[in-house]
């Protein structure tokens with residue numbers, strides 16, 4: 001991110017959807033057992049967040065608040081510092097941080113869902129599950145950067161959590177040099193028949209190639225494993 005980036009640009013920056021950073025740390029030499037436990041953990045997170053007891057995690061609901069606690073606990077167990085950023089009406093962003101370098105990598109995913117009757121598994125329990133695994137893997141990779149991982153609340157009603165964070169950042173945004181937001185993963189999208197990765201935002205040739213590499217890599221490493229929980 002450039003120092004000169006204005007607020008609108010910062011907002012659109014956080015609206016970038018889906019995919020790239022996994023390339024930084026994913027290694028095709030990872031033993032099969034590690035890959036399997038990663039898949040198991042992803043499944044566990046999605047199953048917990050999409051459970052009927054969470055009632056679709058609508059922003060402001062008890063299910064969303066419980067989900068924030070679950071996500072905070074997971075980040076803390078991984079050794080991250082966690083800050084809960086309340087922004088009214090029982091809504092909160094969960095912001096996890098690891099490292100002290102100026103250079104910062106930010107990744108995010110919204111955890112709120114569409115409410116009762118909607119498990120909101122693909123959109124976006126799956127994105128949160130990836131965020132939690134990302135925390136584990138990026139920490140292990142010992143990157144020369146501070147990791148800031150944000151689980152945003154109240155996305156479904158208008159991107160309110162991420163906009164609040166952009167307006168009230170808890171880390172210096174001018175130090176963020178890469179940001180990725182994960183949304184609607186592990187599912188087909190709209191009327192597309194194929195598994196599809198959509199990359200939005202300020203995409204250059206490097207990002208485009210990284211997206212292709214990512215899809216190729218994950219197709220080989222973690223073949224889609226439908227959860228049969230609905231969207």
Ligand SMILES: [Zn+2]
Nearest residue numbers: 123124183184
């Ligand atoms: Zn979403």
